[in-house]
Amino acid sequence: xxxxxxxxxxVRTSVLQTISFLNFVNWSDNNPIKYxxxxxxxxxxxxxxxxIWNSDFLKQRRKGLQTDVSAANSKNKVSAILSYIxxxxxxxxxxxxxxxxxxxxxxxxxxxxxxxIKQGLSESEAETKAFADxxxxxxxxQQSARPDKISQxxxxxxxxxxxxxxxxxMQYTRMIxxxxxxxxxxxxxxxxxQTRSDMTHISKIL
Numbered sequence: 001x002x003x004x005x006x007x008x009x010x011v012r013t014s015v016l017q018t019i020s021f022l023n024f025v026n027w028s029d030n031n032p033i034k035y036x037x038x039x040x041x042x043x044x045x046x047x048x049x050x051x052i053w054n055s056d057f058l059k060q061r062r063k064g065l066q067t068d069v070s071a072a073n074s075k076n077k078v079s080a081i082l083s084y085i086x087x088x089x090x091x092x093x094x095x096x097x098x099x100x101x102x103x104x105x106x107x108x109x110x111x112x113x114x115x116x117i118k119q120g121l122s123e124s125e126a127e128t129k130a131f132a133d134x135x136x137x138x139x140x141x142q143q144s145a146r147p148d149k150i151s152q153x154x155x156x157x158x159x160x161x162x163x164x165x166x167x168x169x170m171q172y173t174r175m176i177x178x179x180x181x182x183x184x185x186x187x188x189x190x191x192x193x194q195t196r197s198d199m200t201h202i203s204k205i206l
Contacts, residue, residue, distance in 0.1 A: 026108075030107060030112065
C-alpha cells in the first residue's frame with residue numbers, strides 16, 4: 001500500500017511513461033523517417049494503434065495492477081478496500097504505459113509487417129510475427145513483470161521493498177550494458193551494416 005500511495009494518481013509518472021515510445025524507433029525497418037511515414041498514413045496508423053490498444057497483451061498489462069476486493073484478505077476488509085482504491089490510482093500510469101506502447105508500437109508493427117512481406121511471408125504470417133516482435137520490444141523497453149526481465153535482487157524479499165521503483169531503470173541498465181559490449185566488440189545487428197549496427201547500439205545507450 002505504501003507504493004500504491006506514492007503512485008496514486010501520479011500524473012508526472014504517467015506523462016514520463018509516454019516518452020518511452022521512442023524505444024520502438026530503430027535504424028533499420030523502423031528508422032525515424034519510416035516511422036514518420038507510418039504516422040503520416042494516419043488512417044492505417046490509427047487502426048494499428050487501436051488494434052494494439054485492444055489486444056489481449058495490453059489488456060493484461062492494464063489489468064495487472066487491479067485488485068479484486070472479494071479476492072483480498074477477507075479477515076481485514078479495511079486493508080482490502082484500501083488496496084482496491086490505491087490500485088485504481090494506478091490508472092493514469094497504466095494509460096501512459098499503454099499509450100507509449102501503442103504510439104511507438106503502431107509504426108514499428110506496420111513497418112515490420114512490410115519487412116516480413118518483402119521476405120516472402122504471407123500477410124497473416126507477417127502480422128503475427130510483427131506483433132510478436134513489437135511485444136518483445138515493449139517488454140524490453142517498458143516495465144515488465146516477466147521473470148526473465150527481473151534480476152534475482154529484484155525478486156528477493158529485500159529487493160521487492162528496496163527496489164520497488166527500480167524495475168525499469170534496472171532493465172535499461174542491462175540494455176545499456178549489452179549495447180556497450182556489442183559496440184566495443186563490433187557486433188553487428190542482424191541485417192544491418194557495421195555502421196548502422198554501431199548507430200543502433202549508440203542510440204540504445206543514449
